[in-house]
Amino acid sequence: MKLQLDYVKSSKHLLVKIAALASLLMSVSACGEPSLVPNIVQGERKAAICGQCHGKNGISIIPIYPNLAGQKQAYMELQLQAFRSGQRINAAMSPHAKRLSDQDIVDLSAFYANMDPSGKKVPNSSK
Ligand code: HEC
Numbered sequence: 630m631k632l633q634l635d636y637v638k639s640s641k642h643l644l645v646k647i648a649a650l651a652s653l654l655m656s657v658s659a660c661g662e663p664s665l666v667p668n669i670v671q672g673e674r675k676a677a678i679c680g681q682c683h684g685k686n687g688i689s690i691i692p693i694y695p696n697l698a699g700q701k702q703a704y705m706e707l708q709l710q711a712f713r714s715g716q717r718i719n720a721a722m723s724p725h726a727k728r729l730s731d732q733d734i735v736d737l738s739a740f741y742a743n744m745d746p747s748g749k750k751v752p753n754s755s756k
Pocket residue numbers: 675676678679680681682683693694695697705708709718719721722725726737
């Protein structure tokens with residue numbers, strides 16, 4: 630009985646240790662990859678130059694330039710990262726992506742993701 634109790638005690642102790650270690654690991658990995666909070670207002674400000682090609686309302690008037698209004702946030706972040714790293718290359722687009730910080734990419738993607746995909750609603754400050 631005494632032996633069993635000791636076992637339970639020690640295993641309970643071990644569980645506490647495991648739980649503490651798990652939460653420590655989780656907090657370490659959270660530090661390693663901080664998730665950035667998107668700021669749509671900043672995104673709109675940063676998008677002034679993008680609008681020259683992709684349209685102020687996110688709808689491009691040039692056939693080989695893509696629309697961005699209503700684009701998916703995660704997809705857009707991945708494409709901007711790919712242009713920035715050189716994994717995706719385009720003469721018109723790549724130079725603009727090279728200048729973007731991680732925060733810029735998140736903000737710009739949030740701005741376009743929240744834009745009306747019909748292109749009918751133009752954001753206030755872009756009118
Ligand atoms: C000089 C014109 C030009 C400017 C300025 C420009 N882009 Fe682009 N962008 C393009 C072109 C052209 C493509 C299509 C590239 C291709 O064919 O691979 C593109 C592609 C993209 C894509 C990929 C879309 C998709 O469907 O895969 C995203 C996202 C994007 N641009 C975002 C931006 C953002 C954000 C800015 C401002 C920081 C910006 N662009 C500025 C011309 C431009």
